[in-house]
Structures are given as C-alpha cells and as structure tokens.
Amino acid sequence: MDIEYQVFQMDAKNKSAVEWKEAVGQEARELIDAWHPDLVYASDDEAQQYVTGHYLNTGIPFVFSGVNKDPAAYGFTASKNVTGVLEIEHFKESAALFKKTVPDAKKIAVVFDDSPIWEPVRKRMQLQADHISGLEFTVWDTITTFAEYQSKIKAYEDQVDGICLVGIFNFKDSNGNNVPYADVLRWTAENSQLPDFSFWIDRATYGTLCVMSVSGYEQGLAAGKIARGILVEGKSPSSFPMEPTTKGQPGINMARAKALGLKIDSHILLCSKVLNNFPWEK
Numbered sequence: 364m365d366i367e368y369q370v371f372q373m374d375a376k377n378k379s380a381v382e383w384k385e386a387v388g389q390e391a392r393e394l395i396d397a398w399h400p401d402l403v404y405a406s407d408d409e410a411q412q413y414v415t416g417h418y419l420n421t422g423i424p425f426v427f428s429g430v431n432k433d434p435a436a437y438g439f440t441a442s443k444n445v446t447g448v449l450e451i452e453h454f455k456e457s458a459a460l461f462k463k464t465v466p467d468a469k470k471i472a473v474v475f476d477d478s479p480i481w482e483p484v485r486k487r488m489q490l491q492a493d494h495i496s497g498l499e500f501t502v503w504d505t506i507t508t509f510a511e512y513q514s515k516i517k518a519y520e521d522q523v524d525g526i527c528l529v530g531i532f533n534f535k536d537s538n539g540n541n542v543p544y545a546d547v548l549r550w551t552a553e554n555s556q557l558p559d560f561s562f563w564i565d566r567a568t569y570g571t572l573c574v575m576s577v578s579g580y581e582q583g584l585a586a587g588k589i590a591r592g593i594l595v596e597g598k599s600p601s602s603f604p605m606e607p608t609t610k611g612q613p614g615i616n617m618a619r620a621k622a623l624g625l626k627i628d629s630h631i632l633l634c635s636k637v638l639n640n641f642p643w644e645k
Contacts (some may be wrong), residue, residue, distance in 0.1 A: 364595065369398060375409035377541055379478065379533045388413025395423070402426065402590055405447075406582075408480045411437045420444060424593045424600045428586040432483050434605045446600040448585045451607040452529075452562040454488050456575040458495045460613055461525060461560040463631055464573050464620070468524035468558065472502035474515070476533035484529060500527070509534040509542045516555050526559040528571060545569045549643055558623055567614035567638050572623065574614045581608040612636060618644070 371391045375384055391414045395403060400423065405415045407429040415425045419442040427439075427447030439445045462468065473488065475481045485503070492500040502523060506512045512534050519526060531547045551559065552570030561567075564576035585608050592598045613635040620627050 364591070369394065369400070373409055373413070375407070376532045377543060379541055384409060384413050392417055402594055404428075404586060404590060406586075408432055411439075415439075415445060418444070424590075426586050426590045426593070426600070428582040431480055439605065443599065443601045446589060446603040446605055448582050448589070449605060449607040450577050450582060451487070452484055452577060453575040453611040454491055454562065455495055456611055457560050457562050457573070458498055458527075460573050460575050460631070461527075461558070462497050464560075464615070464627060465525060465558045465625065468498065470499050470501045470523040471525050471527055472504065472515075472519045472523045473500055473527045474512070474529060474531065475503075475505045476530035477505055477507050478530055478533050481530040488529075505530075507533070507535060509536050509547065512547065513550065513554070516551060516557075520556055523557065526555070526557050528559050528561045528566065545642075549641070552619055552622065552641060556623070558619075558625065564612060564614045564636065567616045567636070568642060570616060570619055570641055572616055572619045572625075573635075574612075576612040576614055578608060578610050578612045581610045614638065616641075 371394055373384070373387050373391065402424045403415070405411060405425055405427045408431055411427055411430060415427060416437050418425060419438050421444055423444060425445045427445070429450045430447065431450055434440050434449070475485060489503070502519070504515060506515060516526070528551070531544045532541065534542045534547060536542050548566065548569035548571060558572045560573045561571050562574055562577060564574060564579070567574045589603050592603065593600055615627060615632060615635045616638045617627070618639060618641045
C-alpha cells in the first residue's frame with residue numbers, strides 16, 4: 364500500500380511520572396488532530412490510557428497491540444472504532460522452560476515494580492501458579508526503588524532457588540529518576556547468583572537466563588493484518604475480535620548460563636533463540 368507514516372514514541376517505559384505521561388499523551392493527540400490520519404496504530408498500555416481512550420467512537424480507526432489489561436478497562440469493548448491484539452504473557456511455558464534449564468529449582472520469587480500495568484499480569488500469574496509442576500512461587504514482591512531491588516535480590520539467595528523478573532521499569536534511583544531496565548538487568552547478571560526468567564526476548568538479550576517470549580513479530584503481524592483489513596477491505600474495527608497471539612519464542616542467554624555454572628541441554632538450545640554474549644561485553 365502507498366502509505367505515509369508518522370511515528371510518535373512516548374518512551375513510557377523509561378519515564379513513569381503521571382504528569383509526564385499526561386503531557387506526552389497530549390502531544391501525541393495534538394499530532395493526531397493536526398495530521399488527520401486514516402488509522403492510528405497504538406502499542407502498549409500507556410498509549411491506550413493516554414491516547415486511544417480519548418478517541419472512543421470517533422471516526423478514526425485505532426488498532427492496538429501489546430495490551431496487558433482487559434480492553435474493557437479502557438472502554439474498548441463498547442467502542443466501534445477500536446480493536447487490536449492483546450499481549451498475554453506465557454507464564455506456564457516460561458516456568459516450564461526455566462524448570463528444564465534449572466531442574467533442581469523449587470522455590471521462586473516474583474518481582475514487580477509499582478506500575479499499574481502489572482496488576483492484571485499478577486492476577487493471571489497467581490491464578491496459574493499453583494498448577495505449575497515442580498515450582499512453588501513463595502514470594503510476590505512489589506519494589507519501588509533500585510536500592511530496595513538490590514537488597515531484595517541479595518536476600519533472595521537465602522530464600523529461593525530462582526527469580527521471575529516481571530516489572531523492572533519503575534525502580535527509582537536516589538534522585539527519584541527511573542533506572543533504565545537494561546541497567547537493572549546488567550546489575551542482576553553481575554551480582555545475583557540466582558537463575559532468573561521472564562516473558563520477553565529483550566530480557567534475555569540484557570542478561571536474564573531464559574524466557575518464553577511473547578513474540579513481537581506475531582503481535583505486529585496480527586495487528587498489521589487487522590489494519591490492512593480496515594484500510595483495504597473496508598471492514599469495521601468492531602468486526603475484529605480482540606484476542607492475544609499464542610505463539611511464543613524461547614530464548615536462552617548462554618553468557619548468563621555459563622556465569623551460573625549451568626549446562627543447557629542441546630535439545631533446548633536447538634529450538635531456542637540463543638544469546639551468546641552480554642551486550643555490554645561486545
């Protein structure tokens with residue numbers, strides 16, 4: 364298709380102040396109002412809260428991806444012009460991959476920051492936790508500062524056999540600024556003796572041992588097909604169900620495995636995306 368794009372980045376994973384999000388959301392809306400696009404593609408929960416939610420039942424089609432919350436929380440289920448792709452973490456699959464990677468692990472600590480986007484993720488995880496074979500999720504912590512995170516990670520070494528790192532974007536430094544999540548993961552890889560897992564491939568890229576990642580490719584492909592159906596075939600956004608993608612992508616960070624003294628079975632490596640180095644060592 365002959366399409367002209369404009370891209371606006373909110374950068375909400377690095378800046379968490381509500382006032383800032385409201386201001387940058389207004390800036391995004393001013394761009395939309397001035398440019399009059401034929402369709403807006405909005406990715407992640409902050410974009411829905413501060414942008415898409417202001418255009419319910421208007422004439423502009425909106426297609427979302429990467430949304431963790433129930434669409435009803437944003438008013439999408441009652442809106443004729445909004446649809447998209449939900450992001451549901453592969454918790455059971457990630458836990459199973461971790462168990463195969465670290466067979467002796469039994470007790471797990473789960474870490475969140477204080478962002479409200481993790482509330483539905485925590486609820487889904489807790490509903491499944493008792494049904495995951497071989498692992499017991501004994502600690503569910505919400506952490507607000509990087510100093511507290513560092514202290515907790517060291518304390519976990521006497522409490523659990525592994526860590527599930529979920530929310531790590533909102534940890535504040537001594538000046539009240541967000542610590543970049545890549546720095547959080549680097550500190551973890553360099554200072555923690557506990558194997559860890561999560562649900563996104565970029566976590567493995569920055570040092571987390573293993574993930575069964577939500578596929579960013581599948582999210583974007585599914586949302587793109589919906590957008591094409593709206594623009595080319597003239598379909599209504601409301602005719603597309605709001606569903607998650609189901610295909611996961613296993614990832615293993617071998618640099619982290621070696622640092623922890625772990626040997627990963629070859630059959631796991633053959634079906635996984637393997638990261639052989641820490642990015643800060645390249």
